[in-house]
Amino acid sequence: MQSTPVAITGVGQTPFKIHHAEKTYVELAQDAAKLALDHAGLEPGEIDAVVFSMAPTQFMGVNDADRWAVEHVWGENKPFMRIHTGGATGGSALQAAYYHVASGLYRNVLVVGADRVAETPDAQHILNLIWDRFYEHDFALNTVTMAAMVGQRYMHRYGVTQEQCARVVVRSRRHAKQNPYAHLKGDITVDDVLNSPIISWPLRRFDICPRSSGAAALVVSDLSTARRSSTKPAFINGVSSIAHTVFMGDRMGYRAEADLSDHDAFNRAAQECYRQAGVIDPAKHIQIAEIYDPFSFFQFPQLESLGFCGRGEAARISDQGGFEPGGLVSVNLSGGTLCTNPIGVTGLVRVADAALQVMGCAGANQQPDVHNAVATSIGGSEQFLTCALLGDDHLGRN
């Protein structure tokens, strides 16, 4: 059975930075919504439903801030739902919007959200509170210390060095120079990364993403809207997600069904995504990857699990320029999550940057002949993993 064509017809992003002192949270979300609607050439009245992309609201400090946002993102008198899967929120929100339209019940769905992670100095305290209260909460887990342990395990398993990870940071900051929305950008050296202070071994300051504020939005549409849109649509040809136990200790060791350090749930998520689109060889068919990489080593296990190369091979390919334009696949030309992490919309930004490449709207970072792009996101203790495959044509298989 052929699947219903669903496409992204509009993309909106605000610049991302540490603070947006000139606007409130909801005014930021509104900016992104307006930009996406204008890009799609649609009026608010043509939007049938709104999916609100919002992770923990403790960062910005208004409990369940989606309520506050409703009328600002033109959600009044429409179905409105908030999605929250931590760092994977934006990826899950896209999935929800996709199902809305693929069901045939809605023609145009707005996915929108904002975050202000630096509104509180207690962000890592808030993130510590996501762990199990009885067994794990007392041991200083937060996203940085969690990722440090996963990184230590991954680097140990495959002999990956800090220098190899540092090269990813250098590349990402350089790519981000061409992205007007990116938070951190500029020319740095491998030594700059290796000489930055250790935060949680093996992670140093420059191995870690910033706390970003900003907003993003997408318009997800049916084929009739996509056809009359003035912009080239990015078809959503695959969406998938996998959830895991909160207990990271279940996902390491010889009895584990999945190894956390390999991000190996992406193997299954990607296979499902590719199956939906009929893609067999990702390296052959996919030109752009927007990888969820808040930490420098994250690209390696994900690119391996996504099928671009074998286990333990990504760092070497990275060293050889294989993840640059002209290589195996162009990875995070936007600068990725290493340069910009507004948690509640980070997954949305990954999809947005992938979509812009497919739509031919990626500005100075635009690559020629982009037919397919993959975007990922991860939330919780590497618990929620999403994968989306976008294309310049509809590739439905199921």
Next chain:
Amino acid sequence: MNQQQANNQDQSIPGEWHVRYNYSVGKVAGHFFEQLKHGKIFASYCSTSNMAYLPPRAYCERSFSPCDGWVEAGNEGVIEAATIVTAAFENLPPPPYAIAYVRLDGVSTAMINFVRDLDLTDVPKAAERLKPGTRVKVRFAHEREGRTTDFHYVLA
């Protein structure tokens, strides 16, 4: 926007949340915590899957059946993943400190705790001693209150 408003655009208003909780522990965690008071670590066991779980849980999600027993974990185990934290985070312990996921002997899964009695002055050097595969042992506190903080790991 008049000049006064323009000058005020960078204003911020301070705020704080104070929320208190009492978390109900339940039978499974209650048994585990009671045994900790006696200086013992018990893992919940499923005879169908042969999985011994730490942290303990009521149900084996692999076999889709309830955990039907308890097994005492070994006093030693192996590091699966570790880090040394050198930065101060709000409301977290003062650095430096080491934490590790350790799979205790006879247990199928790894459980996190601090690794103590390790010189952390030279972080890269100390990290060499915390590689996955390193043997560690459990050390209990003399005063125990039935919490996971009643024990920690030290190098074996």
